Amino acid sequence: MSPLAAATRVLVTGGAGFIGSHVVEALLARNVAVTVLDDFSSGHETNVPDDPRVRVVRGDAADHDPVADAMDGCTHVVHLAAIASVERSMNDPIGTHRSNLVATLQVLERCRVVGIERLVYASSAAVYGNAQLPPVTESGPLSPSTPYAIDKLAGESYLRFYEHTYGVPSIALRFFNVYGPRQVSDSPYSGVISLFMRRAAEGAAVTIHGDGLQTRDFVYVGDVAATITACIELEGTPTSTIMNLGSGTPTNLLELLDAIEDVCGTRVERTFAAPRPGDVRHSVADVTRLRENVRQIPVTTLMTGLRSLESVHRRVE
Numbered sequence: 001m002s003p004l005a006a007a008t009r010v011l012v013t014g015g016a017g018f019i020g021s022h023v024v025e026a027l028l029a030r031n032v033a034v035t036v037l038d039d040f041s042s043g044h045e046t047n048v049p050d051d052p053r054v055r056v057v058r059g060d061a062a063d064h065d066p067v068a069d070a071m072d073g074c075t076h077v078v079h080l081a082a083i084a085s086v087e088r089s090m091n092d093p094i095g096t097h098r099s100n101l102v103a104t105l106q107v108l109e110r111c112r113v114v115g116i117e118r119l120v121y122a123s124s125a126a127v128y129g130n131a132q133l134p135p136v137t138e139s140g141p142l143s144p145s146t147p148y149a150i151d152k153l154a155g156e157s158y159l160r161f162y163e164h165t166y167g168v169p170s171i172a173l174r175f176f177n178v179y180g181p182r183q184v185s186d187s188p189y190s191g192v193i194s195l196f197m198r199r200a201a202e203g204a205a206v207t208i209h210g211d212g213l214q215t216r217d218f219v220y221v222g223d224v225a226a227t228i229t230a231c232i233e234l235e236g237t238p239t240s241t242i243m244n245l246g247s248g249t250p251t252n253l254l255e256l257l258d259a260i261e262d263v264c265g266t267r268v269e270r271t272f273a274a275p276r277p278g279d280v281r282h283s284v285a286d287v288t289r290l291r292e293n294v295r296q297i298p299v300t301t302l303m304t305g306l307r308s309l310e311s312v313h314r315r316v317e
């Protein structure tokens with residue numbers, strides 16, 4: 001890994017969102033200038049650091065003009081803009097397709113025109129569906145079973161096409177369950193940790209869909225931002241350009257609740273409901289490729305991550 005040249009400017013699409021805002025902070029901490037492209041559909045202005053090195057373009061990443069404007073002067077791109085909800089994609093496959101695939105194609109096309117040095121793309125563990133027993137490997141079978149997962153996988157295919165045909169270098173990271181500060185907790189599409197933490201803080205019951213023994217790979221957002229920054233800084237072409245980004249540790253929902261109770265010092269009542277359509281049973285990453293190619297693998301334990309989240313909740317109250 002090398003220090004980036006002074007002329008580096010990174011476009012972060014979705015930079016006003018949960019993960020994007022942490023990526024922006026991580027880049028600024030490395031003294032890299034940033035342009036944010038966001039339509040603020042789920043992102044917030046308050047998430048974007050007030051810093052002279054940040055330029056903000058408000059617009060839809062599926063449209064030509066805002067993408068062309070935002071990419072002006074940029075050397076690298078982190079493409080995170082999307083409607084990050086499996087459930088919403090099932091209720092509105094056409095509406096979400098625009099943000100989840102058309103935007104990726106629009107960004108790639110501009111990367112080709114501009115001659116971008118590297119694009120880092122937010123794919124998802126959703127592309128695996130229930131196809132593999134955990135830990136899942138990138139070379140194993142895929143079974144995208146929702147419009148969200150299908151769009152993410154199609155995005156990876158477009159990345160490959162643009163790399164092979166036009167030489168646009170790219171890395172696709174298959175994020176597992178990302179959690180941490182600034183993840184919204186007040187929407188039906190929120191991540192399970194932010195939802196459970198909020199319920200614990202309110203003293204309210206949590207609803208577990210299924211038996212609670214389904215496992216997830218929870219990865220701390222600070223680790224995700226560090227890995228993305230490392231991908232931007234990576235010298236040469238990695239041997240694999242599609243990599244899992246998870247902690248490599250499985251946690252079932254009942255264990256997660258126990259950990260939240262420990263951290264918050266409260267007891268959380270559990271109610272059980274029918275499993276949600278499209279939910280996968282087990283999801284844990286094999287992170288060998290990430291370790292070998294980027295050497296920046298997640299290190300934050302679930303307890304450490306939950307404690308940092310709990311202290312943020314306490315400061316906000």
Ligand SMILES: NC(=O)c1ccc[n+]([C@@H]2O[C@H](COP(=O)([O-])OP(=O)(O)OC[C@H]3O[C@@H](n4cnc5c(N)ncnc54)[C@H](O)[C@@H]3O)[C@@H](O)[C@H]2O)c1
Binds near residue numbers: 082
């Ligand atoms: N959070 C997770 O656990 C997780 C897991 C797998 C993949 N991902 C992917 O990571 C990325 C970031 O997710 P997040 O959790 O930070 O979600 P988020 O909703 O907080 O961030 C998405 C951002 O994109 C913006 N956006 C949406 N559609 C847009 C459009 N058409 N044009 C411009 N901006 C648009 C939103 O306003 C928001 O700021 C997404 O691509 C998501 O699919 C997230």
